[in-house]
């Protein structure tokens with residue numbers, strides 16, 4: 240089997256052959272119109288200004304933080320919505336993805352060098368359980384996998400990049416695609432690939448969000464000035480499909496919706512799981528295209544930066560803010576290390 244299709248081509252192929260998930264073109268247009276006012280204000284600097292747990296700097300240490308977090312950026316959903324992992328930091332309880340960030344910052348404040356490859360390459364399972372401990376009775380999911388990935392990833396970063404993710408970024412020559420390839424070639428836990436209708440496809444969710452977060456922490460400058468950042472697609476996680484259905488841009492078949500409402504789990508690589516993820520990526524590509532058309536029509540010649548990265552970040556934050564409104568829409572439950 241040759242190399243997989245790129246995430247964008249994988250998404251197009253899945254959307255063209257999907258049976259249980261449908262991109263709704265009227266919904267795509269409505270979603271673009273809804274997002275247009277906010278879109279004019281999207282800036283790469285918001286990655287820091289809007290999120291207090293994200294690093295302030297743009298140096299090697301900040302890149303080390305991003306690399307560590309995105310190596311563990313998967314599967315935070317709880318079996319029961321009313322009892323989930325939470326990590327208190329600065330007096331605030333954080334859940335989901337933010338619980339991971341809070342735990343990393345808590346460890347750093349305690350003098351544990353959790354973002355140093357020389358530390359996490361040999362960190363023990365007990366130490367990992369302690370560093371990522373929850374302040375509720377519910378632990379963060381997949382703790383053993385997180386430990387295995389820390390050791391594997393730390394050893395590779397030491398062997399191949401002198402223990403510094405900055406070296407990996409500099410090898411990419413300011414190309415987002417080259418950096419994504421370097422990440423999936425060198426770090427096995429990022430190889431988010433599948434087979435669909437006889438074709439090898441890839442969504443590379445964590446590799447793409449790592450490229451995006453690298454671009455963001457460097458504020459699109461210097462080593463992070465990727466001329467092809469627009470080629471990065473949305474990150475196929477379990478939250479974005481939920482918000483896209485809520486906005487009416489994505490539709491599930493009755494059979495699939497019934498399954499998700501019952502809380503049935505889907506395995507990573509299942510046909511329906513691939514259709515949800517592929518159609519979500521394609522749906523966001525079309526919303527991005529429509530936003531660009533609308534801005535064109537409005538003759539907005541202001542330096543607006545519309546790409547799938549900023550659109551994804553905004554949709555993800557929007558989903559966080561509208562958790563209550565989206566309660567009736569199920570997210571798909573897949574337990575895996577890829578998203």
Ligand SMILES: Nc1nc2c(c(CN[C@H]3C=C[C@H](O)[C@@H]3O)cn2[C@@H]2O[C@H](COP(=O)(O)O)[C@@H](O)[C@H]2O)c(=O)[nH]1
Pocket residue numbers: 286290312313314315316334335336337452473474475476477478479551552555578
């Ligand atoms: N598509 C997409 N998925 C994203 C992110 C983020 C956080 N990143 C940005 C957020 C602020 C900064 O801008 C960061 O850059 C986490 N996730 C995924 O969501 C899931 C966790 O959800 P919940 O259980 O509700 O916390 C899990 O699969 C996690 O991998 C994103 O931005 N886009």
